[in-house]
Amino acid sequence: MDWFAAPDYWLSRLLVQRMLAGLYLIGFLATAAQFRALIGADGMLPVPRFTGRVPFRQSPGLFHLHYSDRFFAAVAWTGAAVAAALVAGLGDAVPLWASPLPWAVLWVLYLSIVNVGQTWYSFGWESLLLEAGFLAAFLGNADTAPPALVLWLMRWLVFRVEFGAGLIKIRGDSCWRDLTCLRYHHETQPMPGPLSWFFHHLPDPLHRVEVAANHFVQLVVPVCLFLPQPVATYAACLVVATQLWLIASGNFAWLNWLTITLALAAVEPARLGLPVHPRGYPAAPAWYEALVIALTTAVAVLSYWPARNLLSRRQIMNRSFNRLHLVNTYGAFGSINRIRQEVVVEGTDEAVVTAHTVWREYGFKGKPGDVRRLPRQYAPYHLRLDWLMWFAGISPAYARPWFLPFVARLLAGDPATLRLLRHNPFPDAPPTHVRATLHLYRFTDWRELRETGAWWHRTALYEYLPPVDLPALTRAGYRPPLGRRVRSVPLDRLRRPRDGRGHGNGRA
Structure with missing residues (x-):
């Protein structure tokens, strides 16, 4: 025909x-x-x-x-x-x-x-x-x-x-x-x-x-x-x-x-x-x-x-109306953040955390971290952890199901998790404690770039997750990867992170 x-x-x-x-x-x-x-x-x-x-x-x-x-x-x-x-x-x-x-x-x-x-x-x-x-x-x-x-x-x-x-x-x-x-x-x-x-x-x-x-x-x-x-x-x-x-x-x-x-x-x-x-x-x-x-x-x-x-005036974006994901509805960025909040994850190998503890930062492949590192091009390859870390900065409640399990795997030195990262500051042995801090990030201007070589400027806002060790997470229900021994080190108080400020667009 x-x-x-x-x-x-x-x-x-x-x-x-x-x-x-x-x-x-x-x-x-x-x-x-x-x-x-x-x-x-x-x-x-x-x-x-x-x-x-x-x-x-x-x-x-x-x-x-x-x-x-x-x-x-x-x-x-x-x-x-x-x-x-x-x-x-x-x-x-x-x-x-x-x-x-x-x-x-x-x-x-x-x-x-x-x-x-x-x-x-x-x-x-x-x-x-x-x-x-x-x-x-x-x-x-x-x-x-x-x-x-x-x-x-x-x-x-x-x-x-x-x-x-x-x-x-x-x-x-x-x-x-x-x-x-x-x-x-x-x-x-x-x-x-x-x-x-x-x-x-x-x-x-x-x-x-x-x-x-x-x-x-x-x-x-x-x-x-x-x-x-x-x-x-x-x-x-x-x-x-x-x-x-x-x-x-x-x-x-x-x-x-x-x-x-x-x-x-x-x-x-x-x-x-x-x-x-x-x-x-x-x-x-x-x-x-x-x-x-x-x-x-x-x-x-x-x-x-x-x-x-x-x-509909109550339009939703990115919805599958059947379990086979056929003939879906789409949309992106219905709202825009005015500020950028990033979760910075750090660890230490000191047995006891004090005011003088030295913290070392984990580096992600695509997520902004080091202020002197120019963002890289990864698309169409998808870095799923890096993408979800953006949501973690917007709303800790959104990240709660997976963020503490992520921290537990850093504390256990899980190889599969570490392969998702660009830089592991503890190549010889896992850290004793991990913490997370919420930072405000913004692009530098031309003058700042010339003077400092930094693409980003960041300011610490507040403690996102206080220092925590593996036994504390284990007792809270976040098990370490199989075969990883839980070390006996002093515990710090585990506190749920507070909700962050800012607003996001939902799922892109």
Whole structure:
């Protein structure tokens, strides 16, 4: 059927599938490298404890059937291997009937991880990766023309990502309406990048232009994705350009790269002077057409809930309306922090803590710490602990389920936890005590940078967690990693951290 096939989009399909597979590869590699300390059997929020209290129907996945760290690692590395094969062209090397299978494997494996990932996997880009991967399974391969319906479903997905983010801003913080949010955002975003300092110091009129342009691209341009060509192609190019600007200005995991990938589904390559496919395609099999039509019908039905959410004055962001993370609602940064609060974690090897105790600071890979260290670029790789430390600075209540288990693992010298950090000040033996202090961070100005070489200026605000040792945490219910001996050292009073000041945007 002529309406079914979109042969002119062959290059768009190729780019979407290969780039999406690459992002799955990064997601699985990040999981394999970080899961033991975060959600492993001996992690801060262990999967077995989660599956013991949450039934399969609420978090479907493989780990309700069996869990061990070895099995979890096998799942992550299998996903990485399948994703790498898709990047290399596996989808085009198999018959059309088999081409959805590798994508189905990726989706099932990553869904299993996300559904037991708890706080560490509770952000919008996880659901977005799952939804995009599910749609990609129906894009076909080189044996048939790209199905127009699936390309339209991807436009609908980009629309929800961009339009949802635009609405949550307009309905949220007043600084989005008066065009002042970017006076603060480059400095207070969860994980600044190497250019964030320079973006922060742009003239204020340019910050206002940034906000106004953001509103245009997120509230007007998404509608144009559904208009005839070449308008849809140009709209997609504007989305891509905006996402590249965001990539340059900060670290947002794979959210921006995934949005770029999906936007390419609206690009008709010939409109940009790119080559047309050199040969024709055979007609699509009837079973394939029926499969795509069934998918389109299912997405149309499931779209009721995100569409209703977009129209609601009480719009929520980043919500999955089903346990399979299909046809979700998205949004980001409905409110903006005016100040940056960072939790600085330190340890000492002294047996007794006194006023003269020397404390040594732990260094994180992406989270601001050393004031002379320029922030690094990590996205699309996702540093989950660093990202959650930003929330810890905003609200200790949000961090309470995992922060004290994190401290317990520092006190035990847990290798899996220490691998998440950039710098361990106790390479020979774990510290006797760990403490945390809340600091106010701000970017230095040009003069301060020249005189001190520091990118940040920080001021201690108050004690976030008083000095604590491993026996105290053990008695409070935070067990050390298995096989780690609890040393007998003097105890300090354990106190729950007080709520911090400032306000955040919720989940990005």
